[in-house]
Amino acid sequence: MTAKPVNLAEALQSFTEVYSPRIVARMNDYDVRVAHTRGEHVWHAHADTDEFFLVLDGRFDIALRDPDGHEHTVVLHPGDTYVVPRGTEHKPSSPGGSILMFEPSGTLTTGDATAGDIPAHVDSTAGHDLT
């Protein structure tokens, strides 16, 4: 009944797609997900939830847009954690890396308010199970 441990490095080695999170653990009604990152994500927001990021490898930037339209970018390196508050428009980008995310089960990678088309390299998903 008790789940087995999941190693983050092994989980990341089990797939190659970028911006296509895998669910490594579930606790209460939340997911712990990992993803490879490379290139531009898409502007989006999550109206009902904060989103927690931990950078595992490489670099991961999060552009944030204030309600008044001003933008700034948070640059994250391995071991850095950051929480995007609910309702905040943000767009991740990365020269290459991997991240861990913590968010309510069902949360879409592209949120509920995407601006513009979703690029082909971004998977609009609530996360995939590890295989």
Place this chain on the structure above:
Amino acid sequence: MTAKPVNLAEALQSFTEVYSPRIVARMNDYDVRVAHTRGEHVWHAHADTDEFFLVLDGRFDIALRDPDGHEHTVVLHPGDTYVVPRGTEHKPSSPGGSILMFEPSGTLTTGDATAGDIPAHVDSTAGHDLT
């Protein structure tokens, strides 16, 4: 208004106490906490919540007790994740290391059903802020 990134290594370097978690991030009504680990924790359970662990350094073991009294121990190394299901009696121990935890804000390190006295090296707390 937007919080600054928090680096896990820097957070861990800011204190030395074992089994005395610091809150590195808050998202929704959950905490992300880090702790140094060394020695025996105490048998306890959390009736109302699962508990997520990620080992950052060293080794971290979790003894688990089934409802029928059988015990087994999960041995965790860096990068390993594990979820202790709600209501499950467990006792962490470690030869030395550090961990990251996700759990609802207010969750006590010693749960709501400790067996035996809480040793002096275990801090019964819902987590401390980083200073």
